[in-house]
Amino acid sequence: xxxxxxxxxxxxxxxxxxxxxxxxxxxxxxxxxxxxxxxxxxxxxxxxxxxxxxxxxxxxxxxxxxxxxxxxxxxxxxxxxxxxxxxxxxxxxxxxxxxxxxxxxxxxxxxxxxxxxxxxxxxxxxxxxxxxxxxxxxxxxxxxxxxxxxxxxxxxxxxxxxxxxxxxxxxxxxxxxxxxxxxxxxxxxxxxxxxxxxxxxxxxxxxxxxxxxxxxxxxxxxxxxxxxxxxxxxxxxxxxxxxxxxxxxxxx
Amino acid sequence: xxxxxxxxxxxxxxxxxxxxxxxxxxxxxxxxxxxxxxxxxxxxxxxxxxxxxxxxxxxxxxxxxxxxxxxxxxxxxxxxxxxxxxxxxxxxxxxxxxxxxxxxxxxxxxxxxxxxxxxxxxxxxxxxxxxxxxxxxxxxxxxxxxxxxxxxxxxxxxxxxxxxxxxxxxxxxxxxxxxxxxxxxxxxxxxxxxxxxxxxxxxxxxxxxxxxxxxxxxxxxxxxxxxxxxxxxxxxxxxxxxxxxxxxxxxxxxxxxxxxxxxxxxxxxxxxxxxxxxxxxxxxxxxxxxxxxxxxxxxxxxxxxxxxxxxxxxxxxxxxxxxxxxxxxxxxxxxxxxxxxxxxxxxxxxxxxxxxxxxxxx
Numbered sequence: 001x002x003x004x005x006x007x008x009x010x011x012x013x014x015x016x017x018x019x020x021x022x023x024x025x026x027x028x029x030x031x032x033x034x035x036x037x038x039x040x041x042x043x044x045x046x047x048x049x050x051x052x053x054x055x056x057x058x059x060x061x062x063x064x065x066x067x068x069x070x071x072x073x074x075x076x077x078x079x080x081x082x083x084x085x086x087x088x089x090x091x092x093x094x095x096x097x098x099x100x101x102x103x104x105x106x107x108x109x110x111x112x113x114x115x116x117x118x119x120x121x122x123x124x125x126x127x128x129x130x131x132x133x134x135x136x137x138x139x140x141x142x143x144x145x146x147x148x149x150x151x152x153x154x155x156x157x158x159x160x161x162x163x164x165x166x167x168x169x170x171x172x173x174x175x176x177x178x179x180x181x182x183x184x185x186x187x188x189x190x191x192x193x194x195x196x197x198x199x200x201x202x203x204x205x206x207x208x209x210x211x212x213x214x215x216x217x218x219x220x221x222x223x224x225x226x227x228x229x230x231x232x233x234x235x236x237x238x239x240x241x242x243x244x245x246x247x248x249x250x251x252x
Numbered sequence: 253x254x255x256x257x258x259x260x261x262x263x264x265x266x267x268x269x270x271x272x273x274x275x276x277x278x279x280x281x282x283x284x285x286x287x288x289x290x291x292x293x294x295x296x297x298x299x300x301x302x303x304x305x306x307x308x309x310x311x312x313x314x315x316x317x318x319x320x321x322x323x324x325x326x327x328x329x330x331x332x333x334x335x336x337x338x339x340x341x342x343x344x345x346x347x348x349x350x351x352x353x354x355x356x357x358x359x360x361x362x363x364x365x366x367x368x369x370x371x372x373x374x375x376x377x378x379x380x381x382x383x384x385x386x387x388x389x390x391x392x393x394x395x396x397x398x399x400x401x402x403x404x405x406x407x408x409x410x411x412x413x414x415x416x417x418x419x420x421x422x423x424x425x426x427x428x429x430x431x432x433x434x435x436x437x438x439x440x441x442x443x444x445x446x447x448x449x450x451x452x453x454x455x456x457x458x459x460x461x462x463x464x465x466x467x468x469x470x471x472x473x474x475x476x477x478x479x480x481x482x483x484x485x486x487x488x489x490x491x492x493x494x495x496x497x498x499x500x501x502x503x504x505x506x507x508x509x510x511x512x513x514x515x516x517x518x519x520x521x522x523x524x525x526x527x528x529x530x531x532x533x534x535x536x537x538x539x540x541x542x543x544x545x546x547x548x549x550x551x552x553x554x555x556x557x558x559x560x561x562x563x564x565x566x567x568x569x570x571x572x573x574x575x576x577x578x579x580x581x582x583x584x585x586x587x588x589x590x591x592x593x594x595x596x597x598x599x600x601x602x603x604x605x606x607x608x609x610x611x612x613x614x
Contacts, residue, residue: 041417041420042417045413045414045416045417048413049411049413049414052413111287111290112413112416113412113413113416114286114287114288114499115286115287115498115499116412120412177412178411178412178413179409179410179411179412180409182406250412
């Protein structure tokens, strides 16, 4: 490994010929020394902070993509627009995996946040699982293509909206955790509220589905779909519980 | 004369090594214990600033210790330092933070008893008083710094990563200040007993002159510097055993302890207090172990009842036992060792005619 300490370009005229040259002073470095020079601690902190912010953005955007995709599917069935949303969500999920890995590696190799790195990684793990869960739910819709009867459209959309709101509220709480752990708790109680609402809505849908005249196989199919939506809210609630503990631990 | 002096000084250098191995833990223990700083970084910074502090500002506390008893023969200086060093070494070996100040004071009192020199009770009371004052001041500084830091963090709300970054820098700066103050304050423990008998003379190096006392301090400080590289085990005891301290808490502890050492060694602060009509704090070597334990307890108490419950009282009790045992053990070792050096090795350990003088012309 080496780096340039000094570099100069120019030309000389020798016997009427122009000769271009480059003068270079190089410093050979060991790998460890190169790593020290490559990035300053302040730059490294800035990069890592950007990655954490991006991770939170990715989860929030993934949740919105999931919501719009499912709403469009409920109203119009699986078409090009829904397929596009699914691809977008897959890309967000991939990005989430990459970011989580990069952040974890940076935290441990650089020995950053020695007392809270486990909590930060735990939180990012929850957020990544939320992306996985949303993608999984969307993929099952893509495979099974369940037909949702018109009388369930509104309540179905409301349930998806509540599950996604729960995820978004977790993202807001996570943002607070990184700057002001005291206020994180103000957001976490909203997560619990929204999760309870999502649970009640899911139960109401399942009750109505099983009281309807649909065939048993369709009832079972729809129940599975509702469970998948509700699992997103449940996972967001688990993330909220963990976040509440992480916030308490983050005191001077 | 030169070689003899260095042979006798070896016990002081051993004591310096012991002090470095033990007290560097007080300066950087919480930083290394909370994994904010690598041990190698902490030890290097500590060694450099200990040397600077000792050479540049070591005179004040040395004068205070000299009032307790002027060990006026090289054999006596050697034996007193050896007694203190053995006490510190033994207690460091079993992983207890031990006060070098108390070991040295014990050693000097042992010499006073052996040479039948009356111990200056005023000086002794002043020094023992700091044994009580240092932890209390450490706790007060920690409480004050906790309040200020908490307010600053609540107001600025830094991102967790930036807080981490600034805390690392703060720990390094506070540790450097602590190491400087440690050198300035505790160099008296290491070579203070050699000052009356030291043959080292002033050395002119062009623009500035290196006094004989500064040359002696430099030798002692280098020994402390080497000792810091052997302090990992005690660092972990200080950093983790007493109470669980986070990185910001670690900064508060290091800063509080550094301030305690600073106020007991700064001649400028003493002059300032006199100028504004306040009573000056005595410039005597204080125990950095006591200061750091006080600071850690102050930090825990800042969290109220919940924090007080977190304090590992068993470790504190062991440390307190060490405080009582250290001067007694050192005095006993000093007394018996002086007997052997005088009667077995036939080395003079005191000069009767001069032994009555307490005050050192420093």
